[in-house]
Amino acid sequence: MSAAAAPAGRPPERLLLGSGPSPVPREVLDALAWPTIGHLDPAFAVIMDDLAELLRATFATANRATLPISGTGSAGMDALVGNFVEPGDRVVCGVHGLFGERMADQLARAGADVVRVEAEWGRAIDPARLIEAARGGLDAMVVVHGETSTGVAQPLDGLGQACREHDALFMIDCVTSLAGHPLALDDAGVDAAFSGTQKCLNVPPGLAPFTAGERALAKLRARSSPVRSWYFDLSLVLSYWQGDGGRAYHHTAPINLVYALREGLRLVAEEGLEARWARHRQAHEALRVALLGLGFERLAPEGEALWPLLAVRVPEDIDEAAVRRMLLLDHGIEVSGGLGPLAGRAWRIGVMGTGARRQPQRRLVSALAGALGVDPTEALAALDEAWGGVRASAQ
Amino acid sequence: MSAAAAPAGRPPERLLLGSGPSPVPREVLDALAWPTIGHLDPAFAVIMDDLAELLRATFATANRATLPISGTGSAGMDALVGNFVEPGDRVVCGVHGLFGERMADQLARAGADVVRVEAEWGRAIDPARLIEAARGGLDAMVVVHGETSTGVAQPLDGLGQACREHDALFMIDCVTSLAGHPLALDDAGVDAAFSGTQKCLNVPPGLAPFTAGERALAKLRARSSPVRSWYFDLSLVLSYWQGDGGRAYHHTAPINLVYALREGLRLVAEEGLEARWARHRQAHEALRVALLGLGFERLAPEGEALWPLLAVRVPEDIDEAAVRRMLLLDHGIEVSGGLGPLAGRAWRIGVMGTGARRQPQRRLVSALAGALGVDPTEALAALDEAWGGVRASAQ
Numbered sequence: 001m002s003a004a005a006a007p008a009g010r011p012p013e014r015l016l017l018g019s020g021p022s023p024v025p026r027e028v029l030d031a032l033a034w035p036t037i038g039h040l041d042p043a044f045a046v047i048m049d050d051l052a053e054l055l056r057a058t059f060a061t062a063n064r065a066t067l068p069i070s071g072t073g074s075a076g077m078d079a080l081v082g083n084f085v086e087p088g089d090r091v092v093c094g095v096h097g098l099f100g101e102r103m104a105d106q107l108a109r110a111g112a113d114v115v116r117v118e119a120e121w122g123r124a125i126d127p128a129r130l131i132e133a134a135r136g137g138l139d140a141m142v143v144v145h146g147e148t149s150t151g152v153a154q155p156l157d158g159l160g161q162a163c164r165e166h167d168a169l170f171m172i173d174c175v176t177s178l179a180g181h182p183l184a185l186d187d188a189g190v191d192a193a194f195s196g197t198q199k200c201l202n203v204p205p206g207l208a209p210f211t212a213g214e215r216a217l218a219k220l221r222a223r224s225s226p227v228r229s230w231y232f233d234l235s236l237v238l239s240y241w242q243g244d245g246g247r248a249y250h251h252t253a254p255i256n257l258v259y260a261l262r263e264g265l266r267l268v269a270e271e272g273l274e275a276r277w278a279r280h281r282q283a284h285e286a287l288r289v290a291l292l293g294l295g296f297e298r299l300a301p302e303g304e305a306l307w308p309l310l311a312v313r314v315p316e317d318i319d320e321a322a323v324r325r326m327l328l329l330d331h332g333i334e335v336s337g338g339l340g341p342l343a344g345r346a347w348r349i350g351v352m353g354t355g356a357r358r359q360p361q362r363r364l365v366s367a368l369a370g371a372l373g374v375d376p377t378e379a380l381a382a383l384d385e386a387w388g389g390v391r392a393s394a395q
Numbered sequence: 396m397s398a399a400a401a402p403a404g405r406p407p408e409r410l411l412l413g414s415g416p417s418p419v420p421r422e423v424l425d426a427l428a429w430p431t432i433g434h435l436d437p438a439f440a441v442i443m444d445d446l447a448e449l450l451r452a453t454f455a456t457a458n459r460a461t462l463p464i465s466g467t468g469s470a471g472m473d474a475l476v477g478n479f480v481e482p483g484d485r486v487v488c489g490v491h492g493l494f495g496e497r498m499a500d501q502l503a504r505a506g507a508d509v510v511r512v513e514a515e516w517g518r519a520i521d522p523a524r525l526i527e528a529a530r531g532g533l534d535a536m537v538v539v540h541g542e543t544s545t546g547v548a549q550p551l552d553g554l555g556q557a558c559r560e561h562d563a564l565f566m567i568d569c570v571t572s573l574a575g576h577p578l579a580l581d582d583a584g585v586d587a588a589f590s591g592t593q594k595c596l597n598v599p600p601g602l603a604p605f606t607a608g609e610r611a612l613a614k615l616r617a618r619s620s621p622v623r624s625w626y627f628d629l630s631l632v633l634s635y636w637q638g639d640g641g642r643a644y645h646h647t648a649p650i651n652l653v654y655a656l657r658e659g660l661r662l663v664a665e666e667g668l669e670a671r672w673a674r675h676r677q678a679h680e681a682l683r684v685a686l687l688g689l690g691f692e693r694l695a696p697e698g699e700a701l702w703p704l705l706a707v708r709v710p711e712d713i714d715e716a717a718v719r720r721m722l723l724l725d726h727g728i729e730v731s732g733g734l735g736p737l738a739g740r741a742w743r744i745g746v747m748g749t750g751a752r753r754q755p756q757r758r759l760v761s762a763l764a765g766a767l768g769v770d771p772t773e774a775l776a777a778l779d780e781a782w783g784g785v786r787a788s789a790q
């Protein structure tokens with residue numbers, strides 16, 4: 001077993017300031033490597049209950065059906081659509097970026113009659129237009145709260161109420177916004193939502209935090225056709241996660257990822273949701289002004305920006321792929337390129353969880369200025385100023 | 396952050412000798428906790444390629460489309476059926492335990508015309524009966540190679556050939572058999588298969604090793620309806636895993652689980668597949684005779700047993716739930732109860748990977764004898780005898 005003692009191919013250390021995965025704190029990696037135990041072990045049940053309670057607090061919901069789906073964020077989308085949309089349902093879908101497009105794609109695969117309400121990439125959708133689209137009658141509305149492809153936060157004002165008036169479900173994708181941008185599911189009248197672990201929760205990818213309220217569960221119970229996926233069938237999943245008087249085996253939960261997610265959620269609870277949102281806002285603003293000084297302008301207009309993801313236009317005279325590669329390979333810093341119509345024209349920079357602090361941002365700004373061959377002093381000063389001025393801060 | 400330094404709720408150490416998860420070696424847990432990097436990082440691409448190559452060797456296949464699906468073993472089933480079965484397909488499905496039942500369920504959800512070929516729980520299905528069922532014409536046949544609910548290995552003789560004669564796909568569930576029971580996919584004419592990580596690979600749950608050959612991929616390309624699941628759509632998943640000239644982002648891979656799986660597969664390669672199968676056979680036999688001495692008789696008849704899972708009848712005078720609980724809580728040893736018609740009447744004992752060794756089996760036999768209030772000497776002697784007699788062996 002000598003080769004096993006020195007495993008080949010340990011990955012390099014990276015500062016993850018792209019669109020996700022985000023930096024994973026040592027405590028979370030440690031929890032990930034805790035000893036694996038059985039999915040029906042009473043000791044695991046305690047961890048599951050603890051996780052569910054922490055997840056409810058993070059979503060700001062009282063929904064009992066709150067749990068991680070056993071797949072990455074996109075699995076949450078499949079589970080959401082697979083359980084709460086039936087063939088023939090009329091579903092209003094907001095599309096203002098790649099993740100809205102995906103949602104529309106998945107809805108079509110599920111046999112829904114998809115009513116697209118669009119905005120250009122880089123802008124939010126006026127909620128009044130979504131409400132207007134609902135007037136024709138609908139079974140559900142789905143919007144992407146944090147559009148990871150453009151760094152835009154979608155206002156949810158009035159959408160939950162409009163859906164209730166039509167006896168329809170209101171559902172959201174909050175993969176990138178959860179725990180980094182103000183969001184309180186019950187207050188917003190959200191019936192079901194999914195997220196990811198590798199954004200503002202700072203947990204490795206592999207689970208999709210998920211929640212569903214009574215109106216969504218009633219629709220599930222009243223389905224005329226079975227959920228097409230056995231794996232994502234929420235009524236079966238819940239018999240394991242909630243199992244009154246005994247948890248029924250469905251599939252083997254990703255035990256170690258559950259440990260890690262609980263630990264990530266514990267760190268969120270320790271900081272407090274509102275303090276965390278405020279920190280993300282401050283970090284977003286700090287990085288925005290610093291990058292503006294280097295010629296990178298934010299895509300989203302004031303009032304539409306998503307704190308955890310700063311998408312910026314890359315100056316036209318820069319070979320963006322070459323600079324990103326230099327940041328990654330010479331400085332160990334990952335930032336993400338643009339997607340779709342923004343490929344080659346924009347960068348997406350993560351401001352997520354432990355990445356939303358001054359020190360990693362200083363490292364990025366210094367490295368970027370170096371890669372561009374400019375003096376970093378002014379940009380760093382702007383960053384420090386936005387963080388409150390004192391360089392030696394623990395932020 | 397002081398609370399973070401001493402996280403609450405670290406799980407207890409368990410000796411996992413149930414139906415899975417199986418014991419995870421330190422090297423694999425260490426790899427799991429390696430620093431998270433980006434899913435598009437060139438350093439991650441190296442790890443993915445390495446994993447795919449190791450996985451091909453483990454499946455004994457040359458299939459290029461060999462990769463882990465981002466979910467537990469059951470997600471592999473969804474992916475298999477979701478990609479390679481279309482509504483209206485006639486599918487012959489072997490059912491001789493819980494996992495065959497699940498497969499039939501998933502096939503029905505996918506709109507297939509399911510032709511069940513059954514055997515009683517605890518027995519294999521005569522391959523001639525499956526071949527006979529194929530005579531009526533079929534689009535696919537699916538069997539469970541290692542039935543985890545009964546500890547039965549399903550012979551595959553002639554099935555691949557029969558499917559080819561009808562231009563149908565031959566697909567298998569090898570969740571519990573992979574790397575623990577003789578299986579060579581290409582030799583057996585298997586067109587597509589899925590497995591799990593938490594059985595004989597000794598990797599925490601969360602990924603489903605998956606492979607598909609050209610005949611399966613041709614069927615996927617010729618589908619008349621889109622794959623219903625966006626997450627499991629193999630053509631999209633492959634554009635990330637294979638991506639000639641650049642990997643296209645699909646979903647964020649479960650980075651750390653990929654590290655762990657590669658490490659687990661590396662340990663399999665280090666031992667060698669045939670040596671590993673032989674060790675599982677020896678371990679199965681050793682535990683079988685030891686438990687027989689304590690009154691626990693194997694369910695599967697000679698010639699139908701699945702090496703990695705020993706299912707035994709529990710003597711009628713034993714309160715099986717109480718004894719299992721005693722093993723778990725007093726001795727830290729997990730064994731699994733029976734499922735379905737075998738609930739309360741059988742135990743399922745894992746003989747998987749690092750669990751398929753003398754030392755953990757001695758611990759189980761001693762603890763079990765103690766829980767039953769009998770002298771363990773004879774059972775331990777039988778165990779040692781089957782392992783070759785020398786107690787101090789490194790096995």
